[in-house]
Amino acid sequence: MTDHSLPEFDSAQTRATELQQLLHRYNQEYYQYDSPSIPDAEYDRLLRELQQLEAAYPELQTPDSPTQRVGSTPLSAFEEVAHERPMLSLDNAMNGDEFADFYARLQRLAGSSNDIALVCEPKLDGAAVSLLYEQGQLVRAATRGDGSRGENITANVRTIKNVPLTLQGDFPARLEVRGEVYMPLNGFERYNQQAREQGGKVFANPRNAAAGSLRQLDSKITAKRPLEFCAYGLGVVSDEASLPDTLFAVFACIRDWGFKVNDELTLANNLTEAQAFYAQLGAKRHGLGYEIDGTVFKVNDLALQQQMGFVARAPRWAIAYKFPAVEQMTRLNGVDFQVGRTGAITPVARLAPVAVAGVTVSNATLHNMDEIERLDVRIGDTVVVRRAGDVIPQIVSVVLDQRPEDAAAIQMPEHCPVCDSQVERVEGEAVARCTGGLVCAAQRKEAIKHFASRKALDIEGLGDKLIEQLVDADLIDAVDDLFHLQHEQLVALERMGPKSADNVLAAIEAAKQTTLARFLYALGIREVGVVTAQNLASYFGFLQRIMDASHEQLLAVDDIGDIVARHIVNFFAEPHNRSTIEQLQAAGVTWQESEPQTAAASELPLAGQTAVITGTLTAMSRDDAKAALQALGAKVTGSVSAKTDFLVAGEKAGSKLSKAQSLGVEILDEAALQALLAQHGGQG
Numbered sequence: 001m002t003d004h005s006l007p008e009f010d011s012a013q014t015r016a017t018e019l020q021q022l023l024h025r026y027n028q029e030y031y032q033y034d035s036p037s038i039p040d041a042e043y044d045r046l047l048r049e050l051q052q053l054e055a056a057y058p059e060l061q062t063p064d065s066p067t068q069r070v071g072s073t074p075l076s077a078f079e080e081v082a083h084e085r086p087m088l089s090l091d092n093a094m095n096g097d098e099f100a101d102f103y104a105r106l107q108r109l110a111g112s113s114n115d116i117a118l119v120c121e122p123k124l125d126g127a128a129v130s131l132l133y134e135q136g137q138l139v140r141a142a143t144r145g146d147g148s149r150g151e152n153i154t155a156n157v158r159t160i161k162n163v164p165l166t167l168q169g170d171f172p173a174r175l176e177v178r179g180e181v182y183m184p185l186n187g188f189e190r191y192n193q194q195a196r197e198q199g200g201k202v203f204a205n206p207r208n209a210a211a212g213s214l215r216q217l218d219s220k221i222t223a224k225r226p227l228e229f230c231a232y233g234l235g236v237v238s239d240e241a242s243l244p245d246t247l248f249a250v251f252a253c254i255r256d257w258g259f260k261v262n263d264e265l266t267l268a269n270n271l272t273e274a275q276a277f278y279a280q281l282g283a284k285r286h287g288l289g290y291e292i293d294g295t296v297f298k299v300n301d302l303a304l305q306q307q308m309g310f311v312a313r314a315p316r317w318a319i320a321y322k323f324p325a326v327e328q329m330t331r332l333n334g335v336d337f338q339v340g341r342t343g344a345i346t347p348v349a350r351l352a353p354v355a356v357a358g359v360t361v362s363n364a365t366l367h368n369m370d371e372i373e374r375l376d377v378r379i380g381d382t383v384v385v386r387r388a389g390d391v392i393p394q395i396v397s398v399v400l401d402q403r404p405e406d407a408a409a410i411q412m413p414e415h416c417p418v419c420d421s422q423v424e425r426v427e428g429e430a431v432a433r434c435t436g437g438l439v440c441a442a443q444r445k446e447a448i449k450h451f452a453s454r455k456a457l458d459i460e461g462l463g464d465k466l467i468e469q470l471v472d473a474d475l476i477d478a479v480d481d482l483f484h485l486q487h488e489q490l491v492a493l494e495r496m497g498p499k500s501a502d503n504v505l506a507a508i509e510a511a512k513q514t515t516l517a518r519f520l521y522a523l524g525i526r527e528v529g530v531v532t533a534q535n536l537a538s539y540f541g542f543l544q545r546i547m548d549a550s551h552e553q554l555l556a557v558d559d560i561g562d563i564v565a566r567h568i569v570n571f572f573a574e575p576h577n578r579s580t581i582e583q584l585q586a587a588g589v590t591w592q593e594s595e596p597q598t599a600a601a602s603e604l605p606l607a608g609q610t611a612v613i614t615g616t617l618t619a620m621s622r623d624d625a626k627a628a629l630q631a632l633g634a635k636v637t638g639s640v641s642a643k644t645d646f647l648v649a650g651e652k653a654g655s656k657l658s659k660a661q662s663l664g665v666e667i668l669d670e671a672a673l674q675a676l677l678a679q680h681g682g683q684g
């Protein structure tokens with residue numbers, strides 16, 4: 001709102017009623033159906049507008065106004081739980097000034113201008129949960145609800161794998177641990193992708209997915225959702241005097257009892273360090289693997305916390321310092337159709353440019369026509385765009401209230417926008433495909449880009465733009481043509497000097513030496529990703545055996561089901577694919593082949609061991625190191641915990657290394673890794 005002047009009472013009343021109705025509906029969408037139609041930031045704006053009107057005209061404030069209620073009403077189907085200690089919320093700081101004000105207020109409350117140490121945490125975007133333990137056994141789990149009363153969701157929470165059912169170590173007889181249940185981004189994307197394919201419920205964001213999964217009446221459904229719990233504090237504790245006197249030390253206890261505590265947890269000694277934490281976490285935000293919407297700062301000294309107390313529903317000793325919102329509203333100006341490597345035609349939304357969490361977004365994927373139908377999105381609509389993690393921005397919902405009368409339906413073209421071949425949609429499949437195959441320049445370009453990409457042949461310097469130039473100039477038609485490129489052809493291209501041309505040719509030459517797994521992945525067989533390619537390579541050992549494998553033989557390989565097996569058989573049945581492979585081998589593309597590892601998984605030398613790789617390796621890439629360790633039976637995960645057996649630390653290793661050191665986890669440098677691989681005959 002730009003106009004801050006007060007409206008007349010009559011128009012204020014009309015607007016307040018309108019806002020109350022809207023907010024009621026949005027509340028219901030959010031809490032009852034876990035599917036909001038507007039972004040949080042927009043909700044907050046409307047709520048603030050209503051608060052301002054009600055503040056100016058208190059007679060407008062009805063007891064059931066959305067301003068009078070925070071949190072959800074428990075569903076009748078779950079048993080109600082009264083929280084012995086209210087589950088509070090947090091005040092927000094929206095910018096650096098507000099955060100500095102918070103810090104100054106802490107100093108005022110403490111009665112001293114000395115530095116105040118703060119525990120710094122990410123603000124996880126999930127659902128708050130209280131876990132009650134008696135004699136070390138999980139006896140009850142509850143949602144936050146309205147803060148005083150929540151829902152008993154014990155059956156559901158028991159299905160979350162990292163929630164301890166029994167505590168470890170020395171714990172108070174009665175103990176309530178509070179924290180956030182959230183859905184990590186990879187699980188969220190996978191879940192939604194599957195839901196899209198199978199016509200299930202697609203969640204707008206990981207938080208709704210977490211909240212929705214926790215409120216399933218059938219805990220078997222919850223059990224299938226990839227949820228995690230992370231502890232951030234305590235509720236009732238039978239023997240409070242036994243606790244340490246700082247929050248940071250309490251976190252160490254919580255970890256010792258068997259809970260996950262956030263990896264980013266840090267102690268800041270003063271305002272500058274706290275601000276640095278905010279900046280550093282903000283920089284890492286999109287690479288964390290889970291969604292956060294800010295940082296939380298809490299006074300470390302528990303006696304001081306006690307002294308500072310609460311106001312309304314939030315403690316005075318804590319604050320949520322928010323990051324820019326990852327969801328924004330904008331207008332859908334049009335839809336383009338892009339052709340992928342396998343001919344799949346993807347509708348791409350052209351948006352009125354909008355800044356989303358620091359990046360201007362003007363395109364978003366619409367996945368396929370089913371998704372367009374599900375969203376009921378039309379050109380001209382106001383849509384909610386979301387940008388999170390490394391995934392392409394998505395449209396999560398349409399603000400139907402704002403649909404213009406001339407909003408136009410979106411239609412799949414009948415002909416490929418690139419090669420004009422017929423577009424077909426296979427029965428039972430969500431995607432439409434261009435039937436042009438290699439006639440279609442778009443498919444050829446995408447196939448070559450895939451072939452040269454990092455996880456495939458990894459041809460450095462052969463980027464997307466250059467591949468497009470090469471195809472457009474008719475210098476290459478298919479992947480094997482790359483190996484016949486001449487220096488003069490390259491230098492004739494725009495923006496290509498003799499030095500860069502040499503570099504590209506050298507990179508192409510170097511890429512000839514590869515691995516069977518990379519080669520298989522590079523071929524771009526439908527549904528054969530890095531992991532499947534790796535599994536195929538280690539199971540069969542030789543390309544020829546894979547090419548000759550029957551459907552049944554393929555089904556014996558880990559991770560390969562009916563559909564993938566069919567794609568593999570079809571791929572190798574195609575004469576032009578066989579001839580491409582011959583051409584590639586004739587051009588000098590090679591890899592080492594060997595008899596497959598026949599040992600059962602449990603007999604592999606590193607079976608049962610969990611490893612983490614961090615920092616920069618010089619002799620091999622992290623992906624290759626990971627593959628080599630996996631081939632020896634190790635499980636390779638992304639974060640260090642008490643369950644980690646060893647950490648491979650390359651150069652410039654950071655927080656994972658310090659964490660491993662503090663947990664006493666074994667650390668291997670790159671030489672030790674090479675020695676380990678050599679010892680077990682792995683690829684070094």
Ligand code: IVH
Binds near residue numbers: 125
């Ligand atoms: S502490 C007394 N710490 O944010 C303080 N909350 O607005 C109570 N949240 O309902 C909360 N990450 O669901 C705390 N590291 C964190 C958090 C966190 C996320 C959520 C929590 C709570 C809401 C408060």
